[in-house]
Structure formats: C-alpha cells, structure tokens
Amino acid sequence: MTLHIGLLAFPGVQQLDLTAPYEVFASAQGTKVHLVWKAVEPLISATGLELKSTVSFADCPKLDVLCVPGGSGINALLRDKVVLDFIRQQARTARFITSVCTGSLVLGAAGLLKGKRAATHWNAIDFLPRFGATAVDERVVRDGNLITAGGVTSGIDFALTVIAELFGENEARTVQLSLEYAPAPPFEAGLPKQVTPDIVAAAQQRMAASRAQRERILADL
Template sequence: MNRKRVGIVIFDDVEVLDFCGPYEVFSVTRINSEKRREEPSPFEVILVAEQDQPIVTTGGMRVLPDTTYATCPPLDILLVPGGWGTRKEMHNPALLHFVNAQAAQVETLTSVCTGALVLGNAGLLDGLRATTHWRSLDWMQELFPNVTVDSVSQVVEQGYVLTSAGISAGIDMAFMVVKKYWGEDVARATARHMEYPYPESTVRRVPLAAKE
C-alpha cells in the first residue's frame, strides 16, 4: 500500500473540530473495512506546529504536535484548519513560508473554515473559487478581491486545492480527499463507520438565509 502522508497544521486557538474532524476521517479510513483491526489506514496523519511544544486550542484542549515546520517530513496532503487563531496566524511569516513551500510540493492542498484566509494571504487562492465559514465570507472577499468567494458550496475543489466551509465542513472535505485517492466505495465505508452522513453533494448545509 502506498500510504499518503497528511500534514495538519495546528496553532494556538485552532478550532478543535477543524483539525480533529479530518484527522478522524483520515485515521479511520480502511481500504478493506472488514480488516479494520488488522490493516492500517492508507493515510499517515501528522500534526505540524511552529514549535515543538503544546498548543492550546479554542476551548482549552492542549495538543502535542508530531513535528515542526522545520523538521516536517515530505507531505502528500497539507491541511490548514481555521479558528480564532487564524486572525494572528494568517500574518505569521513562518506559517506562510511553510504553507507556500508545501504548496509547491504536495499533491493536495486543503483548508477548513478560516484556514482559507491563511491560503489567501499566502497568495495560493488568487484566480480560484474558494469558501470559508459563513461569518467570514464577506471578510474574505474584502481581503482577497482576486478570489471568487463561493457562498453556496460546502466544499470547493479547484484543481489540487480544496477549501471548505466552517468547522464540521472539514469532515465533508476529508471524505472528498478519501474519494480522490481511494474511490467512493472506500469513502462511503469510512462515513458509515463514523456513523456520519456521506455528503451526496457539495451544497452548503447551512444556507446563508439561516445565518444570525
């Protein structure tokens, strides 16, 4: 099995489900669901942070990274989550340098929620269609006039770049990545194992008309 290495960036005030949701999807994926206990996931998932020390998420969870920007091994897939911490991290030169360097090498570049703002500030969304949390759509369009901000889709795929709406949308995005690499049957079996509804479309589950 040619396992794919997924690097998930974490930082202080990252939204928990933004990274834990996709982490769960990738870690429980199996090519043969009948051998769930005998075979590993076809994805190797690692958490990447700027420093080799615990980060504190939104809500106070403390998380240990597996590696740092400087020591990160080669990745096939990079995921940038969102959360309140992106307000600071989208201007962090170390993170922007890491993301740009990885974007030039990975097969798939993804974001969840306001992680798209990091990709936008790195110049990686110019000329593309992209989305983010519904509360940040207008802000995203103001910040990045060369990006076509999609307010309708839960997940937007543009070439090798996938952006997703807020928080739980990262799970839907991760299923799309599973499908891309291992096929729809494997993606559906993964959703079934998680007792999560497989996303039958990319339409946003929470339409803007319902926003507060």
C-alpha cells in the same frame, strides 16, 4: 505506499476544524496524519482543549495533502512569515492544498487563492475577495488541486471528499460508515438563511471580537 497528510496545529485553532478531518483521514487505509507546528509542543485550542503537535516544520516530510484549519488563532497566522513560508513550501509539491473554515484566509495570505474559487465560514466569506479569490457559498469547493471547506462541521464532508480523490469512492464510503456519519441535526439552524435575524445577530456577536481583529490585520496587510 503511505500518503502523508498534514494538518496545521496552532494556538487558538478551532479544535473541530482540526479533529473532524483528522478522524476521517486517520480512519482511511494508507495514510499517516501529522499535526504540524513550529515545534512539537502543547497547544490550546480556541475553546480550551489542549492538543499537541506531532512534528515540527523542520522535520515535516513532504506532504501529499496540506490542510489548514480555522479558528480565532488564524489572525496571528495572517502575518506570520514562518508559517506562511512553510505553507508555500509544502504547497509546491503537495497533491492537494486544503483548508477548513477560516483556514482558507491563511492560504490567501500565503498567496494561494489568487484566481481561485474558495469557501470559508459564512461569517468570513466576504474576506475572500481581498485575496483575489472568488467566494463560493458551498460546503466543499474544489478548484484544481485546491479544496476548501465551509465552517467547522463541513470538515467531515471535506475530508471524505479528499479520501475519495486519494483512494476512491469505496474507501470514502467505508470510512463514512465506520464513523456512522449520517447527520440528522435536531434543528435546521446551520446557516444564516435557516434562522431568524435575532439568532444570526447573536451568533455574530459571539464572533465579533475575532472578526474585528481580523479586519484590522487585513487592513494593515
């Protein structure tokens, strides 16, 4: 039996939020992975990489796993009725409803985080309570059939967690080995607590415009 996994692909998606879990999901036996958008068309990621959706909302099958990646493009999705309705529709029957990075805010806008524990990027975690969620500063957080991941690179850990739930730990370990996922970063600088305040400030400055827009949108909502 083939399990259908759909990742929302949209203009301004953070490509690693999408491509990292895609690689994990597509490497597992028994999966069919879809890049889902309003239409089958080219899409430009937040960092300029051209991607292409593979199935439209109208033609998308019922998904066993729905995943919403993050990126600056999620700001437009927060008030996009077509996108939010599609997410709600798929969430009714999906085995797991998931997100990577700021994709959890889109799940929140769809009303799927109320009373739930959830994770997101460290620079957006303070937004989660606005959607009725309990913000959890962890790399992968599960609450029932909701699985959310922290920022960007946590999408690999998240996807391996999902594969273990779907197919068992041995399959997840096999995929991890095939991808040689044995992270050993050159710097301990992946979290604000690991770096000096000036580096935190520099990172925040690079994300300031998108965050300011997000704050205005959420204030309107």
